[in-house]
Amino acid sequence: MSGVGRNTFETIKRAALPALAILIIANFLGYAIVGANGILSWGDYRRQKVERSMQLAQLQAERNRLAHRANLLDPRRADPDLAEELVRGELGLVRPDEVVIPLED
Numbered sequence: 001m002s003g004v005g006r007n008t009f010e011t012i013k014r015a016a017l018p019a020l021a022i023l024i025i026a027n028f029l030g031y032a033i034v035g036a037n038g039i040l041s042w043g044d045y046r047r048q049k050v051e052r053s054m055q056l057a058q059l060q061a062e063r064n065r066l067a068h069r070a071n072l073l074d075p076r077r078a079d080p081d082l083a084e085e086l087v088r089g090e091l092g093l094v095r096p097d098e099v100v101i102p103l104e105d
Contacts, residue, residue: 033039072079073086087093094100 031038072082
């Protein structure tokens with residue numbers, strides 16, 4: 001009886017290290033495939049890149065628009081039409097011969 005128990009224990013002892021190594025390798029493979037930076041995440045990264053590129057293009061267009069508007073407001077060479085539009089919009093000034101048509105934002 002003790003020989004059978006000892007044989008079983010020796011077999012388990014010999015198999016423990018390779019089994020542990022296989023579990024560790026399987027864990028790393030699982031993360032490499034399904035993890036946050038795994039193979040299956042590449043499609044999501046591509047989709048995010050396209051979305052962010054579109055967002056960047058919109059922000060660059062808005063920045064260019066604001067830079068142009070800021071150049072028009074330069075005190076040394078301000079655009080008179082834009083200055084009048086801003087002043088009248090802020091102060092609510094209307095000439096007697098004008099008709100005001102309110103627009104919804």
